[in-house]
Amino acid sequence: MTKPPETVFLDTDVFVIDLRYTTDTHFQDNRRLLEEIRSGKVTGLTSIYNVLEVCGILSFNLGAEELLDLYAGLADRYSVRVVFPGSWDESISFSLPDIFKQIRKKMSFGDALVADIVERQDTGRIRAFLSWSAKHFAGKLPVEALTPKEFLRRQDG
Amino acid sequence: MKAQRKKTVSLSARLPIDLVERADRLAREKGIPRSELIEKGLALLVERDLMSEEERLRLATQAMREGRPAPMQSNWSRIEERIRETKARFKTADEAMAQIRKRK
Numbered sequence: 198m199t200k201p202p203e204t205v206f207l208d209t210d211v212f213v214i215d216l217r218y219t220t221d222t223h224f225q226d227n228r229r230l231l232e233e234i235r236s237g238k239v240t241g242l243t244s245i246y247n248v249l250e251v252c253g254i255l256s257f258n259l260g261a262e263e264l265l266d267l268y269a270g271l272a273d274r275y276s277v278r279v280v281f282p283g284s285w286d287e288s289i290s291f292s293l294p295d296i297f298k299q300i301r302k303k304m305s306f307g308d309a310l311v312a313d314i315v316e317r318q319d320t321g322r323i324r325a326f327l328s329w330s331a332k333h334f335a336g337k338l339p340v341e342a343l344t345p346k347e348f349l350r351r352q353d354g
Numbered sequence: 355m356k357a358q359r360k361k362t363v364s365l366s367a368r369l370p371i372d373l374v375e376r377a378d379r380l381a382r383e384k385g386i387p388r389s390e391l392i393e394k395g396l397a398l399l400v401e402r403d404l405m406s407e408e409e410r411l412r413l414a415t416q417a418m419r420e421g422r423p424a425p426m427q428s429n430w431s432r433i434e435e436r437i438r439e440t441k442a443r444f445k446t447a448d449e450a451m452a453q454i455r456k457r458k
Contacts, residue, residue: 218447254450257443263433269414270428279418307455
């Protein structure tokens with residue numbers, strides 16, 4: 198029986214490196230990971246916070262039209278599923294006690310938002326949280342925090 | 355049964371040479387005729403103009419939430435071109451992440 202593809206949760210820097218920092222030393226490994234996702238070998242998840250962060254970083258380079266295109270097209274371009282906190286009523290809300298619980302683990306507010314949404318997923322199904330700043334999440338998530346390079350090495354292993 | 359053909363009309367327009375050259379290059383890359391590229395581009399422009407930014411944002415978010423592509427097509431070649439043409443706000447991806455997440 199064929200093994201189902203593993204699911205990973207992608208942090209903002211994975212998209213940002215691919216789109217903006219093409220001379221980054223991690224670019225090749227990062228691109229390889231994204232190709233694995235695009236080809237369906239690995240299933241990719243990310244959150245609406247991450248999509249908005251990508252837009253925020255690139256807002257300095259893009260006009261209003263392109264920014265909206267980036268927002269609307271990011272998930273499809275990278276073949277990732279975007280998850281949201283709670284139900285959708287055109288506003289994004291979070292639970293203060295839940296975010297505070299993350300902050301207590303010594304996290305910045307932005308990291309806590311992402312950590313909270315990772316925790317809200319079916320974590321038994323998620324193999325790892327992938328970030329080039331995985332060290333900031335080490336031991337603080339219900340899933341392993343790895344760099345894309347570490348994840349690929351294990352896949353190759 | 356024969357498929358119904360869309361009614362068409364012939365137009366002539368004066369366009370900048372460099373724009374036509376870039377359009378032809380794109381049409382070749384996509385393997386479609388120039389006329390089809392122009393038709394698609396014009397349709398995209400008209401569709402966008404009819405929809406407010408707020409409405410497009412709402413539809414895109416709804417699609418994202420339902421795990422399907424947004425109803426409007428993103429112009430990725432334009433996004434990539436703009437990124438290439440402009441200077442990064444942050445020197446490195448690390449710096450960008452440190453700034454947006456307010457990490458020390």
